[in-house]
Amino acid sequence: xxxxxxxxxxxxxxxxxxxxxxxxxxxxxxxxxxxxxxxxxxxxxxxxxxxxxxxxxxxxxxxxxxxxxxxxxxxxxxxxxxxxxxxxxxxxxxxxxxxxxxxxxxxxxxxxxxxxxxxxxxxxxxxxxxxxxxxxxxxxxxxxxxxxxxxxxxxxxxxxxxxxxxxxxxxxxxxxxxxxxxxxxxxxxx
Numbered sequence: 001x002x003x004x005x006x007x008x009x010x011x012x013x014x015x016x017x018x019x020x021x022x023x024x025x026x027x028x029x030x031x032x033x034x035x036x037x038x039x040x041x042x043x044x045x046x047x048x049x050x051x052x053x054x055x056x057x058x059x060x061x062x063x064x065x066x067x068x069x070x071x072x073x074x075x076x077x078x079x080x081x082x083x084x085x086x087x088x089x090x091x092x093x094x095x096x097x098x099x100x101x102x103x104x105x106x107x108x109x110x111x112x113x114x115x116x117x118x119x120x121x122x123x124x125x126x127x128x129x130x131x132x133x134x135x136x137x138x139x140x141x142x143x144x145x146x147x148x149x150x151x152x153x154x155x156x157x158x159x160x161x162x163x164x165x166x167x168x169x170x171x172x173x174x175x176x177x178x179x180x181x182x183x184x185x186x187x188x189x190x
Contacts, residue, residue: 007057007059007062010052010053010056010057011053011057011062011065011066012069014049014050014052014053014066015049015053015065015066015067015068015069015070016069017049018046018049018050018066018067018069018070019069019070019073019074021042021045021046021049022042022046022070022074025041025042025045025046041175043133043136043171043172043173043175043176043179044175044176044178044179044182045179046132046133046136046176046179047128047129047130047132047133047175047176047177047178047179047180047182047183048129048179048180048182048183048186049066050063050066050067050106050109050128050129050132050183051125051128051129051132051179051180051183051184052183052186052187053066054066054109054110054113054128055113055121055124055125055128055183055184055187056187058113060110060113060114061110062106062110062113063105063106063107063108063109063110063113064103064106064107064110065106066106067102067103067105067106068102068103070102071099071100071102071103072099074099074102075095075099078095078098078099079095082095082148083095087149088148088149089147089148089149090146090147090148090149094147094148097143097147098143098147101139101143104139105132105135105136105139108131108135109128109131109132109135112127112128112131113128116128121184121187122181122184125180125181125183125184125187126177126180126181126184127177127180128180128183129176129177129178129179129180129181129183130173130174130176130177130180131176132176132180133172133173133175133176133177134169134172134173134176136172136176137161137165137168137169137172137173140161141161141162141165144161144162145162
C-alpha cells in the first residue's frame with residue numbers, strides 16, 4: 001500500500017512539473033533565438049518530467065496519469081485565450097481534442113515503455129524521451145494544422161513544424177533523448 005501511495009505522489013509531482021515546464025516554455029520570448037522555446041529547452045525539461053515517473057513507477061498507465069494535470073489545468077487557459085478571446089480555434093470541440101492530446105501521448109509512452117522492456121533502464125529512458133518528443137512533434141503539427149484557423153497566430157509556429165521539420169523534429173528528439181538520459185540519472189541517485 002505504501003508503494004502505491006508513493007507512486008501517486010511521484011506521478012502527481014512530476015505531472016505538475018510538466019505543467020510548470022510547459023508554462024515557462026509558453027512565456028519564453030524566443031524572438032531573438034527562433035525556436036528556443038519549442039525545440040531546444042522545452043523538449044529536454046519536458047522529457048525529464050515525463051520519463052522519471054514512467055521509468056520509476058514502471059506500470060502501464062503512468063504516462064497517461066502524468067499528463068492529467070496538463071490536460072486539466074491547460075484546458076481553462078486554452079478555452080479562454082484560444083477559443084473565447086481570440087477565436088483562433090476552429091470550434092469549441094477543438095479545446096477538448098487539444099486537451100486530450102496530452103493523455104494520448106502518455107498512453108503512447110506507456111506502450112513505448114512496455115515495448116522497450118527488454119532494453120537496459122538507461123536505453124529505455126533515452127528511447128522514452130526521444131519518443132515523447134517525436135509524438136509531441138506529430139501531435140503539435142496535426143493540432144496546428146487542423147484545430148486552429150488559418151488566420152490565427154499559430155502560422156509562425158506552423159511554419160517550423162510543417163516546412164522546417166528536418167530541423168525541428170531531430171532537435172526535439174535529440175533533446176528529448178538527453179532529457180530521458182537525465183531522467184535515468186536522476187532515478188539512479190534517488
